[in-house]
Amino acid sequence: MKRIASFEVDHTKFGVGMYISRIDGDVVTYDIRMVKPNGGVYVSNPSLHTIEHLFATYARNSAHGSEIVYVGPMGCRTGFYLLTRDTVTHDDAVALVRDAFRFIADYSEAIPGCTEIECGNYLEHDLDSARRDVLPLLEKLENYTVEMLNYSWHMSQK
Numbered sequence: 001m002k003r004i005a006s007f008e009v010d011h012t013k014f015g016v017g018m019y020i021s022r023i024d025g026d027v028v029t030y031d032i033r034m035v036k037p038n039g040g041v042y043v044s045n046p047s048l049h050t051i052e053h054l055f056a057t058y059a060r061n062s063a064h065g066s067e068i069v070y071v072g073p074m075g076c077r078t079g080f081y082l083l084t085r086d087t088v089t090h091d092d093a094v095a096l097v098r099d100a101f102r103f104i105a106d107y108s109e110a111i112p113g114c115t116e117i118e119c120g121n122y123l124e125h126d127l128d129s130a131r132r133d134v135l136p137l138l139e140k141l142e143n144y145t146v147e148m149l150n151y152s153w154h155m156s157q158k
Contacts, residue, residue, distance in 0.1 A: 009151055011037035016140050018097055020149045026086045027069055030093055030149075033079040034137045042077040046126035047133045049073075050111055051104060053119075054130065055080065057112045058100040064088050079137075090146045098141040101134040 005022045015036040021029040035041050043051070056071040059082070069083035084093055107127065116122050147153050 006031070014151055015039070016136050018094060018137070018141060018144060018149060019151050020090070021081070023086070028084050028086055028088070028090075028093070030082040030084070030097070031079065032082055032097060032137065034133060035078050037076070037078050043073075043079070043133050044126065044129055045077070046124045047129035048077055049121065050125045050127050050130035051080070051134065053111050053113050053125070054104045054107055055100050058103050059096060062096055062099070064092060064096060090149055094141060094144050094146070094149070098138065098144070101138040101141070104134045105131050105138060107131065 009021075009031075014033070016033050019031040019033070021031040023029070034043055052071065052073050059065065059068045059071050062068075064084065067085040067088050069085065071080065071082055073080050082093065082097065088096070107130075111125055111127060113119050114122050114125055
């Protein structure tokens with residue numbers, strides 16, 4: 001079988017940040033890394049689950065809500081994938097993630113979609129951890145530029 005694009009990226013060469021993983025037709029896949037790959041620290045399942053509920057809810061209720069294809073966690077527990085239509089500019093995608101993570105960092109209400117009827121694993125959530133776990137990426141995104149969305153830019157900075 002042909003290897004998928006995300007397995008072609010050298011995960012030892014980049015860390016916390018946001019990257020363009022691939023572009024397929026009119027869909028852009030962003031790699032949103034909250035922790036360094038293979039760094040020994042990973043986002044816990046309860047935190048990841050809570051971030052997913054809040055991130056997806058925020059993104060789908062944003063000005064770009066109709067252009068959001070998917071928001072979901074990576075199986076390796078290092079971050080998320082955000083898939084948008086190509087009508088969302090890269091600048092707007094960075095702003096959306098930054099705003100969503102600010103929203104999560106400050107969130108203190110009931111987690112949306114967090115009942116037995118709405119969620120297949122409604123008991124596995126951790127809002128306090130989620131609020132903490134978004135901070136490293138949020139800090140990194142404060143001065144992020146479109147140029148920095150390319151993995152190769154980060155490789156050249158080493």
